[in-house]
Amino acid sequence: MNLYYIDRIMRLGWILNDIMVSVIHGSRPDDEIVVKATQQRLRAHLEDVVRETKELRLPMSEIAAARLLENLHISTNQEVLAAGEELKNRVVDEAQSIQFLHVRSEKLIHFERNHPFGPKVAEKFPGAEYDISEASNCFALGRHTATVMHCMRVLEVGLEALRVAVKAKKTHRGWGMDLKEITDAWNAKITAKPAPKNLGWRRTFFPQAFAEFRNFEFAWRNNAMHKHYNYGESESEKVFNHVRDFMQLIATRLRERRKR
Numbered sequence: 001m002n003l004y005y006i007d008r009i010m011r012l013g014w015i016l017n018d019i020m021v022s023v024i025h026g027s028r029p030d031d032e033i034v035v036k037a038t039q040q041r042l043r044a045h046l047e048d049v050v051r052e053t054k055e056l057r058l059p060m061s062e063i064a065a066a067r068l069l070e071n072l073h074i075s076t077n078q079e080v081l082a083a084g085e086e087l088k089n090r091v092v093d094e095a096q097s098i099q100f101l102h103v104r105s106e107k108l109i110h111f112e113r114n115h116p117f118g119p120k121v122a123e124k125f126p127g128a129e130y131d132i133s134e135a136s137n138c139f140a141l142g143r144h145t146a147t148v149m150h151c152m153r154v155l156e157v158g159l160e161a162l163r164v165a166v167k168a169k170k171t172h173r174g175w176g177m178d179l180k181e182i183t184d185a186w187n188a189k190i191t192a193k194p195a196p197k198n199l200g201w202r203r204t205f206f207p208q209a210f211a212e213f214r215n216f217e218f219a220w221r222n223n224a225m226h227k228h229y230n231y232g233e234s235e236s237e238k239v240f241n242h243v244r245d246f247m248q249l250i251a252t253r254l255r256e257r258r259k260r
Contacts, residue, residue: 003112012052015045016088023080034080039072046072058094061087103140111140117244124255125247128157135240144236151243152221158247161254162209175217183210205253212246
């Protein structure tokens with residue numbers, strides 16, 4: 001998917017119109033070469049058209065604009081008018097082959113946003129950044145079930161960080177079994193004899209994180225990943241915000257283990 005702004009489309013239309021006006025009012029008669037002053041104005045416009053059609057991925061229009069630009073110094077007024085009209089029609093024809101998606105102004109904050117969960121999460125969990133960005137983009141585009149599914153994939157990175165932190169085994173049998181291994185490993189640690197020292201923040205942090213993951217699993221993940229359940233805007237926004245807040249919380253204490 002390519003990102004376009006409506007003002008660029010409008011500007012291209014304005015440039016094409018000004019090309020025609022420049023020739024019509026620039027010189028006479030039709031069979032004479034375009035005068036130098038008009039050529040300079042047209043050259044600047046055509047260079048803009050070539051650049052814009054390239055950015056907008058309108059290849060045939062780009063070729064037509066480049067050809068007109070190349071031959072401008074030897075073209076008559078009539079030839080430039082005909083070529084300009086052909087270029088305008090080509091742009092219209094190619095533009096009609098493109099579908100544009102409208103992102104509402106209040107959703108633009110979520111679209112193509114840098115680090116939607118914040119720079120700390122991006123730094124600590126780089127492996128989740130793709131799904132975080134896609135969750136944000138999907139929310140902006142109204143793909144709310146996809147938003148939830150990407151959020152669940154983000155949580156898998158957080159779950160793996162928890163597993164590594166408590167030195168639990170990975171089961172490869174899903175969240176339920178992984179969570180059981182993680183909580184069992186933590187419980188074994190805190191009930192060991194002699195009692196562990198210097199647990200500090202860990203004493204409340206890990207149990208809270210385990211409880212949050214249980215809530216995520218039963219409230220959203222099972223429905224999103226294993227059942228034909230569709231989410232609406234309000235629910236996907238709730239999931240997005242909850243997962244963001246949770247990842248920001250664990251980013252204060254944990255980080256993703258780097259792959260070697």
